[in-house]
Amino acid sequence: MENTALVISYLVFLVLYLLFSAAGIYHLWRFGYSGDLSKFIIFTYSIISIIIIVASFVFLGFNFFGG
Numbered sequence: 001m002e003n004t005a006l007v008i009s010y011l012v013f014l015v016l017y018l019l020f021s022a023a024g025i026y027h028l029w030r031f032g033y034s035g036d037l038s039k040f041i042i043f044t045y046s047i048i049s050i051i052i053i054v055a056s057f058v059f060l061g062f063n064f065f066g067g
C-alpha cells in the first residue's frame with residue numbers, strides 16, 4: 001500500500017517536473033543568446049535529466065516489484 005502511494009506521488013512529481021522543465025527549456029531556447037551556449041545547456045540538462053529519471057524508474061521498479 002505504501003509503495004503505491006510512493007509511485008503515485010512520484011508520477012505527480014514527474015508531471016510537474018516535465019512541465020517546469022519544458023517551460024525552462026522554452027524560455028532558454030526563445031530568449032537565450034546564441035553565443036552563450038544555450039543549446040549546449042539545453043542538451044546537457046536534457047541528458048542528465050533523462051539519466052536521473054531512468055535511474056529512478058529502475059530503483060522504484062526494484063523496490064515496487066521486489067526485483
